Amino acid sequence: MLAIEKPLTGNMRGDGSPVDIDAYEAGGGYQALRKILHGMEPKQVTQEIKSANLRGRGGAGFSTGTKWSFVPLGPDVPNPTYLVCNADEMEPGTFKDRLLMERDPHQLIEGMIVACYAIEGDVAYIFLRNEYRLCAERISRALAEAYDRNYLGKNILGSGFNLEMRLHISAGRYMCGEESGLLNALEGKRANPRLKPPYPTTAGLFGKPTVVNNVETLCCVPHIINHGAEWFRALSHSDDGGTKLYGVSGKVKRPGLWELPMGTPVREILEDHAGGMRDGLKLRGLVPGGASTEFITDADLDLPMDFKGLAKAGSRMGTGTMIVLDDNTCPVGMTWNLMQFFARESCGWCTPCWSGLGWAERLLAAMEDGNGEQGDIEKLEQLAKWWSPGNTFCALAPGAAEPLQSALKHFRDDFERHIREGHCPHH
Amino acid sequence: MLTAEEIGEIEHEAKNYPVRSAVTIDALQIVQRHRGWVSDEAIQDLANHLGVSKADLDSVASFYNLIYRHRVGRHVIHLCDSVSCWVMGYRQVREELEKQLGIDFGGTTADSRFTFLPVVCLGCCDHAPAMLIDGDLHTDLSPGSIANTLERYL
Numbered sequence: 029m030l031a032i033e034k035p036l037t038g039n040m041r042g043d044g045s046p047v048d049i050d051a052y053e054a055g056g057g058y059q060a061l062r063k064i065l066h067g068m069e070p071k072q073v074t075q076e077i078k079s080a081n082l083r084g085r086g087g088a089g090f091s092t093g094t095k096w097s098f099v100p101l102g103p104d105v106p107n108p109t110y111l112v113c114n115a116d117e118m119e120p121g122t123f124k125d126r127l128l129m130e131r132d133p134h135q136l137i138e139g140m141i142v143a144c145y146a147i148e149g150d151v152a153y154i155f156l157r158n159e160y161r162l163c164a165e166r167i168s169r170a171l172a173e174a175y176d177r178n179y180l181g182k183n184i185l186g187s188g189f190n191l192e193m194r195l196h197i198s199a200g201r202y203m204c205g206e207e208s209g210l211l212n213a214l215e216g217k218r219a220n221p222r223l224k225p226p227y228p229t230t231a232g233l234f235g236k237p238t239v240v241n242n243v244e245t246l247c248c249v250p251h252i253i254n255h256g257a258e259w260f261r262a263l264s265h266s267d268d269g270g271t272k273l274y275g276v277s278g279k280v281k282r283p284g285l286w287e288l289p290m291g292t293p294v295r296e297i298l299e300d301h302a303g304g305m306r307d308g309l310k311l312r313g314l315v316p317g318g319a320s321t322e323f324i325t326d327a328d329l330d331l332p333m334d335f336k337g338l339a340k341a342g343s344r345m346g347t348g349t350m351i352v353l354d355d356n357t358c359p360v361g362m363t364w365n366l367m368q369f370f371a372r373e374s375c376g377w378c379t380p381c382w383s384g385l386g387w388a389e390r391l392l393a394a395m396e397d398g399n400g401e402q403g404d405i406e407k408l409e410q411l412a413k414w415w416s417p418g419n420t421f422c423a424l425a426p427g428a429a430e431p432l433q434s435a436l437k438h439f440r441d442d443f444e445r446h447i448r449e450g451h452c453p454h455h
Numbered sequence: 456m457l458t459a460e461e462i463g464e465i466e467h468e469a470k471n472y473p474v475r476s477a478v479t480i481d482a483l484q485i486v487q488r489h490r491g492w493v494s495d496e497a498i499q500d501l502a503n504h505l506g507v508s509k510a511d512l513d514s515v516a517s518f519y520n521l522i523y524r525h526r527v528g529r530h531v532i533h534l535c536d537s538v539s540c541w542v543m544g545y546r547q548v549r550e551e552l553e554k555q556l557g558i559d560f561g562g563t564t565a566d567s568r569f570t571f572l573p574v575v576c577l578g579c580c581d582h583a584p585a586m587l588i589d590g591d592l593h594t595d596l597s598p599g600s601i602a603n604t605l606e607r608y609l
Binding site for chain 2: 108117118119120121122123125126157158159160161194196197198199200201202213214215216217218219234275276277278279283284285315319349351352353354357361362365366368369373375
């Protein structure tokens with residue numbers, strides 16, 4: 029039953045070594061590919077993914093099948109059509125895609141081949157962050173194995189379907205995780221965002237139709253094809269289909285990563301799986317899914333970790349990997365650290381971001397050093413408002429506003445105390 | 456001048472893209488892998504080879520965190536300063552590294568043994584704090600473990 033309950037990780041080896049192609053095939057690998065090549069039309073594949081309620085696991089949660097359906101199909105479409113796997117996992121606090129790539133690279137490759145078949149893709153790239161050396165090594169080997177057995181290349185398994193797949197190793201910048209910034213990086217340029225529309229599904233990489241999907245999203249695809257949309261929806265506790273890799277970091281007893289039904293309550297992940305807070309520490313709050321999500325507090329722990337559930341607390345699931353704030357750690361310091369990250373990684377393209385993030389970072393640095401002034405909190409609130417969606421080209425600054433605004437709301441006393449007392453009470 | 460080996464590797468990667476200039480970031484990484492860093496001279500040579508302007512190429516080179524436009528030491532330390540590591544004791548680890556190396560972020564030791572830089576979240580937050588040295592991942596760091604780790608990089 030384990031393999032059914034944990035489709036993404038159930039086949040992984042306990043010793044940390046990767047599932048090689050023989051083991052992958054023995055566990056039912058590349059059966060989804062055979063199934064679609066010899067019996068499904070591209071549109072049927074997309075429909076199955078849409079019916080499964082698979083939502084993007086990179087953070088934004090857009091319906092994967094709907095995204096695929098935006099790609100124009102047929103003989104009149106300008107070639108080539110591209111698929112890009114966003115494997116640029118750089119959202120602070122996020123460590124889920126690394127596991128999927130290191131331990132079961134063929135699962136990702138098969139998901140990408142199926143996705144390409146559905147969008148009539150000709151070329152696929154895996155856009156991998158530079159620091160994930162082991163992923164690069166194992167993906168390269170898996171790609172060679174897949175070419176060797178004709179799962180990639182010309183006339184795949186005699187079907188007439190052709191696909192080339194390449195690994196691109198980034199030179200490192202958080203902006204590369206933003207869909208259109210990623211496409212610029214893949215074209216050999218600075219990873220500045222592009223104005224949308226047009227969306228990449230009609231004019232993306234090198235101006236051609238392009239789908240960009242996250243690693244975990246693509247890893248779900250073969251399982252949906254093998255077992256059906258209904259099975260995938262039933263894995264979940266909520267409307268969003270499937271399982272989810274949930275992670276916890278910070279001062280809990282057992283930091284880690286677990287594949288659980290989508291919609292598992294925050295409390296269950298934090299207490300049953302991560303073992304709760306370390307002895308002597310209390311929970312003050314957590315960001316549920318990476319740096320770009322709003323803090324929630326202990327009042328919100330019974331909410332389900334899914335795309336809709338956390339909206340009730342004004343937050344988002346994001347990447348599903350939570351970072352815990354304990355009562356011995358300064359919320360102002362943690363917010364400063366987050367703003368320092370966003371300010372440094374801003375690409376400099378639009379003013380609210382490059383100017384505003386640096387300003388917020390300096391205000392928070394001064395506050396943490398005991399040099400905060402009356403009015404600083406209001407300035408920070410105003411800055412965060414200026415970063416709201418619609419004021420910037422991409423989601424980086426709106427993402428930075430999420431932890432800042434929520435920290436100012438939930439931990440206001442701490443901010444006020446820093447200014448009033450002229451020092452950080454935690455130092 | 457680019458070496459024949461560098462040119463060979465760049466042309467091999469260039470086959471992966473329909474547009475020649477798309478190989479720019481791979482090319483910068485190839486040059487850096489051979490020389491340790493990317494000098495002004497290398498930027499000029501690469502720009503000539505790829506048929507792009509020197510200014511355009513430098514704007515790309517300087518954009519990416521892991522392209523070094525200054526000479527670096529024999530070993531490059533990238534200490535994660537993102538939020539999970541920050542919560543788990545990054546500051547104490549950084550202070551210990553500064554003490555042992557005698558330099559701050561951006562610095563290179565006088566004997567050119569180490570360059571010390573920050574890096575974005577390394578994606579091993581359940582084993583924070585973490586750092587990379589020459590691409591090797593070191594996790595669950597504490598101030599007490601730093602000296603032993605550094606000894607492995609001469």
